[in-house]
Amino acid sequence: MQGLIFLTIEQGLAFSVMAIGVYISFRILNFADLSVDGSFPLGAATAASLIAAGVNPYMATLAAFIAGMAAGAVTGLLNTKAHISELLSGILTMTALYSINLRIMGKSNLPLLNERLIITDEPLNAMMVFGIILVVLIVLLYAFFYTEIGLAIRALGSNPKMLISLGINTDGLKVLGLSLSNGLVALSGSLIAQYQGFADVGMGIGTIVIGLASVIIGEMLIGGSGILRSLISVAAGSIIYRMAISLAMRAGMPPTDLKLVTAVGVILILTLPQFKGIAKFKRPVIEPAGKVQKAER
Amino acid sequence: MLELIGIHKSFNRGTVDEVQVLKGINLKINDGDFVTLVGNNGAGKTTLLNIIAGSLFPDEGKVLIDGVDVTNLPEYKRGRLIGRVFQDPLMGTAPSMTINENMALALKRGKRLGFKWALGGNTKAMIKDSLETLSLGLEERGRAGVGLLSGGQRQAITILMATMAEPKLLLLDEHTAALDPRAASLISELTERIVGETGVAAIMVTHNLSSALSMGNRLIMMEGGMIALDAKGDEKKRLTHEELLAMYV
Numbered sequence: 001m002q003g004l005i006f007l008t009i010e011q012g013l014a015f016s017v018m019a020i021g022v023y024i025s026f027r028i029l030n031f032a033d034l035s036v037d038g039s040f041p042l043g044a045a046t047a048a049s050l051i052a053a054g055v056n057p058y059m060a061t062l063a064a065f066i067a068g069m070a071a072g073a074v075t076g077l078l079n080t081k082a083h084i085s086e087l088l089s090g091i092l093t094m095t096a097l098y099s100i101n102l103r104i105m106g107k108s109n110l111p112l113l114n115e116r117l118i119i120t121d122e123p124l125n126a127m128m129v130f131g132i133i134l135v136v137l138i139v140l141l142y143a144f145f146y147t148e149i150g151l152a153i154r155a156l157g158s159n160p161k162m163l164i165s166l167g168i169n170t171d172g173l174k175v176l177g178l179s180l181s182n183g184l185v186a187l188s189g190s191l192i193a194q195y196q197g198f199a200d201v202g203m204g205i206g207t208i209v210i211g212l213a214s215v216i217i218g219e220m221l222i223g224g225s226g227i228l229r230s231l232i233s234v235a236a237g238s239i240i241y242r243m244a245i246s247l248a249m250r251a252g253m254p255p256t257d258l259k260l261v262t263a264v265g266v267i268l269i270l271t272l273p274q275f276k277g278i279a280k281f282k283r284p285v286i287e288p289a290g291k292v293q294k295a296e297r
Numbered sequence: 298m299l300e301l302i303g304i305h306k307s308f309n310r311g312t313v314d315e316v317q318v319l320k321g322i323n324l325k326i327n328d329g330d331f332v333t334l335v336g337n338n339g340a341g342k343t344t345l346l347n348i349i350a351g352s353l354f355p356d357e358g359k360v361l362i363d364g365v366d367v368t369n370l371p372e373y374k375r376g377r378l379i380g381r382v383f384q385d386p387l388m389g390t391a392p393s394m395t396i397n398e399n400m401a402l403a404l405k406r407g408k409r410l411g412f413k414w415a416l417g418g419n420t421k422a423m424i425k426d427s428l429e430t431l432s433l434g435l436e437e438r439g440r441a442g443v444g445l446l447s448g449g450q451r452q453a454i455t456i457l458m459a460t461m462a463e464p465k466l467l468l469l470d471e472h473t474a475a476l477d478p479r480a481a482s483l484i485s486e487l488t489e490r491i492v493g494e495t496g497v498a499a500i501m502v503t504h505n506l507s508s509a510l511s512m513g514n515r516l517i518m519m520e521g522g523m524i525a526l527d528a529k530g531d532e533k534k535r536l537t538h539e540e541l542l543a544m545y546v
């Protein structure tokens with residue numbers, strides 16, 4: 001039982017990096033980015049093939065992050081420069097990445113046998129390494145979102161028209177925000193590949209929904225405003241999601257039903273009236289008038 | 298400072314729904330001019346401001362700012378020179394961010410964004426000084442979320458944000474129309490004071506004829522996509538409420 005809890009926390013930590021990526025696109029940028037289903041395995045494929053080729057595992061993990069950033073930039077450029085819709089931009093990148101990931105790996109499944117990784121088999125090692133990575137990332141992101149560029153990225157998801165009238169180019173900010181988001185998702189993919197000992201071309205299916213589930217669980221259980229609090233609640237949401245899943249599987253849920261159950265859970269949260277407001281899928285750019293009326297006069 | 302030459306604009310060109318909205322606007326606005334712009338609904342006032350700001354592009358004609366042709370310059374690039382306040386008080390601020398954060402972005406108008414702390418250095422002090430001029434007590438609430446403020450408070454902050462980085466031109470489009478009477482008169486006073494103090498050239502669209510007459514040094518009336526009246530200086534001062542009303546068709 002204890003072993004299972006550790007396992008679940010380790011997975012949750014590694015996946016929380018992905019959930020933070022999804023939080024950045026969906027919540028901060030207000031951009032429904034589906035390319036993450038491709039950038040997650042992209043990170044796994046990049047890291048696994050580099051490690052298998054003898055590259056230092058830390059460099060390979062960093063390369064995964066950079067590859068993800070490039071994928072996010074493509075989605076951003078499709079949307080801002082080619083004027084393709086958000087959803088379609090993400091779908092195009094995701095689809096193209098499927099072939100790219102196969103090319104990177106050379107086959108559909110790449111095992112990592114006896115390679116040096118950023119984690120070892122020692123007990124608690126993965127938890128420590130993933131924990132340190134997560135904490136460092138949260139601190140860096142927290143700081144980033146208080147720089148001029150970070151602030152502008154937050155404003156982009158909140159009121160893009162304001163930024164334009166302030167003379168700020170929103171296209172570049174959107175590309176940068178999506179790069180960051182997909183970079184984190186790919187980084188998470190590389191951590192999972194090292195944790196489970198292989199990269200698989202199909203491992204990204206449902207990333208977006210799992211990420212959303214983590215974001216929503218975190219917001220429901222912890223929530224609050226402020227960037228730091230949000231980042232922590234998303235990470236916690238990811239760990240809680242993993243625990244719920246592992247409990248459900250212990251109770252007899254077949255693993256093949258995982259994605260169905262997750263999707264149904266997200267649907268329920270998004271539609272049940274008592275959760276509305278907490279888990280608004282897409283915030284309006286400006287809040288409904290009710291909110292202003294409630295405010296002081 | 299601003300020059301419009303032969304501006305034409307129509308919507309839905311080449312369809313049965315084609316409407317000609319601007320039919321050859323020629324206008325020259327000098328440094329320090331404060332223009333009040335009036336006219337019936339649908340006269341083309343908002344369309345004109347959108348063309349000046351670059352949210353819309355004219356079918357024909359040119360827009361010059363300080364002699365430079367900006368007709369095809371994208372909106373965000375013109376945003377470096379032009380401050381705007383819209384009718385909807387929610388349009389000018391980012392609700393999920395604090396007052397300080399919104400104002401910090403406004404201070405960066407026309408400058409490159411970098412990886413410096415957005416609220417570092419003397420930024421907070423500058424924001425506080427600026428908020429103090431409003432006398433609304435907002436200087437003590439820099440960390441409050443803008444989404445929680447009233448429409449009047451948000452519009453007051455928007456005016457500060459539109460003017461604090463010294464734009465060349467200020468465009469106000471019925472910016473008091475959505476406010477209750479008290480907030481509206483507060484925002485009008487604030488507008489007059491800020492435009493007076495900064496000397497920024499301004500165009501203010503309003504349906505309030507007394508404001509149009511009492512504020513600014515120049516009054517322009519638009520009608521059917523053309524300029525029907527352009528009263529400057531003494532001519533504007535002599536203009537009465539009745540005369541103006543009689544000109545509405």
Ligand SMILES: Nc1ncnc2c1ncn2[C@@H]1O[C@H](COP(=O)(O)OP(=O)(O)O)[C@@H](O)[C@H]1O
Pocket residue numbers: 308309316318336337338339340341342343344345
């Ligand atoms: N995007 C648009 N498409 C079609 N017609 C438009 C559009 N924008 C404005 N119009 C029309 O142009 C005319 C002038 O609008 P507008 O400039 O908003 O007038 P005003 O601000 O003076 O009330 C109106 O008849 C309006 O219906």
Ligand SMILES: [Mg+2]
Pocket residue numbers: 342343344470
């Ligand atoms: Mg109008």
